[in-house]
Amino acid sequence: MPAKTYDEIAPHYDRAIRPLERWFLARLRETAFRYLPADARVLEIGAGTGLNFVFYPDNAFGVATEPSGGMLRVAREKDRPDRLRLVQNSAEQLPFRDQVFDAAFASLVFCSLAQPLAAFAELRRVVKPGGTVILLEHVRPANLLGPAFDLLNVFTVRLFHDHFNRRTAAVAQASGLELVKVQRSFCGIINLITCRV
Template sequence: MSSLGHRIFAAVYDPMMAPSEKGALGELRDDVIGRARGTVLEIGAGTGINLRRYEGVDRVVLTEPVAPMRRRLAGRLGDARVPVEVVDAPAEHLPFDDATFDTVVSTLVLCSVADPAAALAEVRRVLRPGGRFVFLEHGAGEGRRAVWQRRLDRPWAAVSAGCHLTRNVADLLPAADLHPEEIRVLEPRPTPAIILPFRLGVAVAA
């Protein structure tokens, strides 16, 4: 996507998400972020919608590779109640040592990364043994919805900064050696049906 496209997407992101955030999506974010413990990495932190939700953790490192998103995130750092740091990095190449984090968080990110398998391998690498990957991701549905998701995947990605409709995080975890502890398949409203269902889950780095 062009830099103008990234700037536009960053500018419209919060207003576009606001109706869903006030509904069930905000509650699902509370649930996911409430599971974070210790030293936390959040990948693809975007405009920092999750930031104010962190409490009782040691510190949070927020990675975000897109400059217009990072600028908005920087403007939100005052919302944080725990020590935070912003790092410019794609999820596929995390600039951290092995076994650095107790928790890695991803909300609505694996739909957008260029290589989700590489991103999950990096998540696994930077997690300490026994550390947890907690996620809220939208992706592949079933039946007629899946047909429409496949049809619309390419045009959707073109207008939404590379977001794909057809990915299923649950299918990608085993290859990254992340062991699902819990996966809930959800239909939060109001949310456009084409991006449902959401998958909220926890996977453990053995």
């Protein structure tokens, strides 16, 4: 059975993720947005159906990018700050000039990317030196649960192109970003990662 594409997942995404939003995810999204500097020109990658839009301050400005037309269609229906543009694009090849953003943000995206290092290289290119990159990601926990996530990964990649054993903080650091802080929750499965360019 071929893995579901995000165009296929799009109409069901918000409903499927709602229990996690209520349990902890919405709270973590809100926390993640507090780490973005005020008055920053922000880039969001893999914005999906726009579940982060409610956490942007009203005066936020920048671009939210997303490759799936289906996910974007749902996102366009949601309220968002007037100066937050929506652009269809992949994180590995961003259509922006060098150093035009003050900060970048992604939630639950690096588990889905085919080439995480290429996406980090693009973030390093488009975010100004000293700028902030905030990631809210599920990762391979660095404890006894790790091997279980390696096993789970075999199925999640086949079903949803979703990698359950990514070491996203380490990959960010390997890409040349400075790792400022990693806040781990749920036995290290969920990471709120703060990096500096």
